[in-house]
Amino acid sequence: GEDVEQSLFLSVREGDSSVINCTYTDSSSTYLYWYKQEPGAGLQLLTYIFSNMDMKQDQRLTVLLNKKDKHLSLRIADTQTGDSAIYFCAESFMASNTGKLIFGQGTTLQVKP
Amino acid sequence: GAVVSQHPSWVICKSGTSVKIECRSLDFQATTMFWYRQFPKQSLMLMATSNEGSKATYEQGVEKDKFLINHASLTLSTLTVTSAHPEDSSFYICSALRWGSGAVGYEQYFGPGTRLTVT
Numbered sequence: 001g002e003d004v005e006q007s008l009f010l011s012v013r014e015g016d017s018s019v020i021n022c023t024y025t026d027s028s029s030t031y032l033y034w035y036k037q038e039p040g041a042g043l044q045l046l047t048y049i050f051s052n053m054d055m056k057q058d059q060r061l062t063v064l065l066n067k068k069d070k071h072l073s074l075r076i077a078d079t080q081t082g083d084s085a086i087y088f089c090a091e092s093f094m095a096s097n098t099g100k101l102i103f104g105q106g107t108t109l110q111v112k113p
Numbered sequence: 114g115a116v117v118s119q120h121p122s123w124v125i126c127k128s129g130t131s132v133k134i135e136c137r138s139l140d141f142q143a144t145t146m147f148w149y150r151q152f153p154k155q156s157l158m159l160m161a162t163s164n165e166g167s168k169a170t171y172e173q174g175v176e177k178d179k180f181l182i183n184h185a186s187l188t189l190s191t192l193t194v195t196s197a198h199p200e201d202s203s204f205y206i207c208s209a210l211r212w213g214s215g216a217v218g219y220e221q222y223f224g225p226g227t228r229l230t231v232t
Contacts, residue, residue, distance in 0.1 A: 042206055105155060106155070
């Protein structure tokens with residue numbers, strides 16, 4: 001079945017790196033995404049990775065994918081107070097081609113000055 | 114970039130009344146839109162897939178008679194919460210699929226959400 005899990009809370013100091021982890025169960029997922037949600041707002045796509053890739057870097061963001069362990073992580077370098085938000089990982093399935101996303105529970109990132 | 118709007122951004126209604134929430138894709142056509150529900154500090158729960166010109170596809174456990182979805186045009190989907198009760202209070206988020214963009218051939222854009230409070 002489809003299940004995506006994340007740790008619920010992470011607290012870091014400004015300037016440190018943050019690593020947010022996600023595990024999923026369905027190995028047929030095609031793309032894996034990271035979304036950011038600020039309080040009272042919708043979701044903003046941060047980055048995504050194709051399931052046959054191991055790593056993707058985009059400025060301060062690094063996504064690592066361990067397909068064998070079905071583990072996805074998002075590393076934010078030089079974390080800033082503006083990075084405080086809820087981060088969701090999500091997976092999609094090309095085979096279904098419906099655009100449907102399965103979300104994790106979200107990780108609340110707290111950045112202390 | 115593509116923009117999806119929702120209206121209203123927040124609404125308070127009395128128990129037993131119906132509330133309509135609109136989701137619009139402002140600068141692209143969307144044959145497929147999604148409606149999600151989010152409880153405080155919880156994930157997004159997909160309620161239904163809204164397809165232009167046809168009936169919505171509801172996820173298991175979602176009452177289709179309670180949450181009416183109409184996707185009458187390529188830029189507008191509406192969610193009507195009928196006979197609302199306090200347990201329907203939640204944050205409702207829509208998204209719209211834009212085909213022909215993104216690495217997978219489509220990209221999903223999210224609206225800002227609508228906060229519904231039923232008293």
